[in-house]
Amino acid sequence: MQKLTSVELIAKVSGESREQVRRYIRLTYLIPELLKMVDDTVIRDKKTYLTLGITTAVELSYLNKDEQKLLFASIEYEDLTPNRAQAIKIRNLSQKHKLDFNSLEKILDEKKGNQNDRITFNKEKIENALPKELLKRDKRYIEQYIIDAIMSYKNKSH
Numbered sequence: 001m002q003k004l005t006s007v008e009l010i011a012k013v014s015g016e017s018r019e020q021v022r023r024y025i026r027l028t029y030l031i032p033e034l035l036k037m038v039d040d041t042v043i044r045d046k047k048t049y050l051t052l053g054i055t056t057a058v059e060l061s062y063l064n065k066d067e068q069k070l071l072f073a074s075i076e077y078e079d080l081t082p083n084r085a086q087a088i089k090i091r092n093l094s095q096k097h098k099l100d101f102n103s104l105e106k107i108l109d110e111k112k113g114n115q116n117d118r119i120t121f122n123k124e125k126i127e128n129a130l131p132k133e134l135l136k137r138d139k140r141y142i143e144q145y146i147i148d149a150i151m152s153y154k155n156k157s158h
Contacts, residue, residue: 023054029061031068037081050081059087063094074104083112 004012007025011018027038034052041051052060060082063071071090075081082090086107093099093107126146127135134145 023058026058026061027054030057031065031072033072034060034068037075050075050079052081053084056082056084056087059084059091062091063099067094067099070099070101071104074101074108078105078108080108082108086110086112 007018007021010016011021014021016024027035030038034057037050037052038054038057040049041053060068060071089107090099090104093103130142130145134142137145
């Protein structure tokens, strides 16, 4: 019978993959402030709290403690957290001994793919204003309908 490694045993008992167990172990290398941000991702409202995903946090766990403290200070100052791609850049700079406040600021200020400006509306109010048959269509169609209506109104107003 093949002997299981501790990671394989924990994975088997917990129902998690070996890789996920390795990620959890790697998180123990984070300073408490960054680890709390990972916890907040799981248990809190992501719109209210700065959060940090597990795979992003794993990348950041390779920074030394002083670099992690610098990163946390930058996160608080910028009020932004890195995504995984940014975390990889940060880790690479750390390995080259070129990680400082300015490089962190530059990376954190990069626009992320999911940070396009959005306008939100009360769904019920919008649905009450739209034709009932339109509500059966998908969101992109409804969005285009609203845009067309606004453009039509704009053209009539001018």
